[in-house]
Amino acid sequence: MPLYEFRCRTCESTFEVRRPMAEASDPATCPEGHEGAVRLLSVFASVGATSGTSSAPAPAPRAGGGCGSGCGCAH
Numbered sequence: 001m002p003l004y005e006f007r008c009r010t011c012e013s014t015f016e017v018r019r020p021m022a023e024a025s026d027p028a029t030c031p032e033g034h035e036g037a038v039r040l041l042s043v044f045a046s047v048g049a050t051s052g053t054s055s056a057p058a059p060a061p062r063a064g065g066g067c068g069s070g071c072g073c074a075h
């Protein structure tokens with residue numbers, strides 16, 4: 001069952017409530033007994049968000065200056 005964080009608008013305390021997802025947005029009662037606490041945005045850790053690109057080095061560029069055997073330039 002997911003855990004939701006609520007904030008009391010009366011005493012401004014935050015508290016967590018474990019409740020079914022279907023009741024996630026229902027108002028809650030804070031530990032002090034105040035009604036009408038509002039739910040804060042859930043903070044989920046983003047798992048697997050890092051890029052999967054390998055750290056293999058890119059192929060080094062060919063050293064300049066060397067014309068291939070098929071080059072038609074005057075060098």
Ligand SMILES: [Zn+2]
Pocket residue numbers: 008009010011012013030031032033034
């Ligand atoms: Zn309160």
